Amino acid sequence: MTRIAQLTPGKHPATGIPAPGNSPARSDADEVPAIAVEDLCKKYRTHWAVDDVNFIVPKGWTVGLLGGNGAGKTTTIAMIMGLVVPTFGRAMVLGCDMAKDRHKVLSRMNFESPYVALPGRLTVRENLMVFGRLYGVPDLKTRIAELIEEFGLGDVADRATGRLSAGQKTRVAVAKALINDPDVLLLDEPTASLDPDRAEWVRGRLRDYQRRRGATILLSSHNMPEVEQLCDFVVIMSHGRVVAMGRPRELAERFKCRDLDEVFIHLARVA
Numbered sequence: 001m002t003r004i005a006q007l008t009p010g011k012h013p014a015t016g017i018p019a020p021g022n023s024p025a026r027s028d029a030d031e032v033p034a035i036a037v038e039d040l041c042k043k044y045r046t047h048w049a050v051d052d053v054n055f056i057v058p059k060g061w062t063v064g065l066l067g068g069n070g071a072g073k074t075t076t077i078a079m080i081m082g083l084v085v086p087t088f089g090r091a092m093v094l095g096c097d098m099a100k101d102r103h104k105v106l107s108r109m110n111f112e113s114p115y116v117a118l119p120g121r122l123t124v125r126e127n128l129m130v131f132g133r134l135y136g137v138p139d140l141k142t143r144i145a146e147l148i149e150e151f152g153l154g155d156v157a158d159r160a161t162g163r164l165s166a167g168q169k170t171r172v173a174v175a176k177a178l179i180n181d182p183d184v185l186l187l188d189e190p191t192a193s194l195d196p197d198r199a200e201w202v203r204g205r206l207r208d209y210q211r212r213r214g215a216t217i218l219l220s221s222h223n224m225p226e227v228e229q230l231c232d233f234v235v236i237m238s239h240g241r242v243v244a245m246g247r248p249r250e251l252a253e254r255f256k257c258r259d260l261d262e263v264f265i266h267l268a269r270v271a
C-alpha cells in the first residue's frame with residue numbers, strides 16, 4: 001500500500017478521520033481524491049524546498065497547508081498547480097499528474113494569492129473578462145455581473161486594477177478565482193491584506209461557495225483562527241517536510257495546546 005492510500009479517509013493511520021458532513025467523499029471513500037501529493041520533492045540547487053511530502057485532500061474538503069516562513073507551502077501549491085515541476089514524486093489533481101497532464105484539469109481549478117498581481121492596467125471588468133475567456137466560461141457577461149454584485153465591486157468595476165487598494169485587489173482576485181466555478185480551489189493566504197471585517201466577509205464567501213458547489217479547497221494561511229474556522233483538516237510543514245496532520249481540535253489535544261495558534265508555535269520551536 002502506498003503512503004497515499006494510507007491517508008485515504010477512513011484509513012488514516014493516526015486519526016481514522018471521517019469525511020465532513022457535507023462532503024461528497026462520504027459515500028465513496030475510495031473515489032479519486034481531489035488532490036493527492038505523493039513523495040513530493042523540490043530541490044533548488046542544494047536546498048530541498050519540499051522534501052518527501054505526502055497528503056491527500058478528499059473531494060469536498062477544506063484543508064489548511066500551514067507552516068512558518070520558508071516551510072515549503074507555496075512551492076507545494078505551485079507543484080499542485082503544475083507551475084513548478086517536482087524533482088521527485090508527483091502532485092495529482094482529480095486523478096491527473098500535474099507535471100504531465102495539467103491541461104486536462106486546469107479548467108476545473110483556480111488559484112488566488114495576494115502575491116500574484118492581476119494585470120494592473122486592465123480594469124476589474126476587463127480582468128474578469130480575460131480570465132473568463134481563458135477558462136471558456138459560458139455566458140461570461142452574466143457571470144461577471146454576478147461576481148461584481150456578490151463581491152461588492154460595482155464602484156470599482158471600471159477602474160484600473162493596479163490603482164485599487166490592497167483589500168479591493170484581494171476581492172477582485174477572489175472573484176477571479178471563482179469565475180469558472182472551480183471544483184478545486186487553491187488559495188495562498190487569501191485574506192493576508194484585508195482588515196478583520198473584510199477578511200471575515202471573504203471567508204464567508206469562500207464558505208458559501210464551498211458548500212453550494214461541494215468544492216475542494218486547499219488553503220495556506222498564517223492566520224490560525226481563520227484556519228480553525230474554515231478547515232476540516234490541516235497539514236503542517238516545517239523545513240520542507242510534513243511534521244503533523246489532523247483535525248485542528250485533534251492537533252490541539254495531541255500537543256496539549258489550547259488552540260492551533262499554540263500548536264503552530266510549539267511545532268515552530270521543536271520541529
Ligand SMILES: Nc1ncnc2c1ncn2[C@@H]1O[C@H](COP(=O)(O)OP(=O)(O)OP(=O)(O)O)[C@@H](O)[C@H]1O
Binds near residue numbers: 048072
Ligand atoms: N525559485 C526558487 N529558487 C530558489 N529557492 C527557492 C525558490 N522558491 C522558493 N525557494 C526556497 O524554498 C523554500 C520554501 O519556500 P516557499 O516559498 O515554498 O515557502 P513558504 O512556506 O510558502 O513560505 P512563506 O510563508 O514565507 O510564504 C525557501 O527556503 C525558499 O527560499
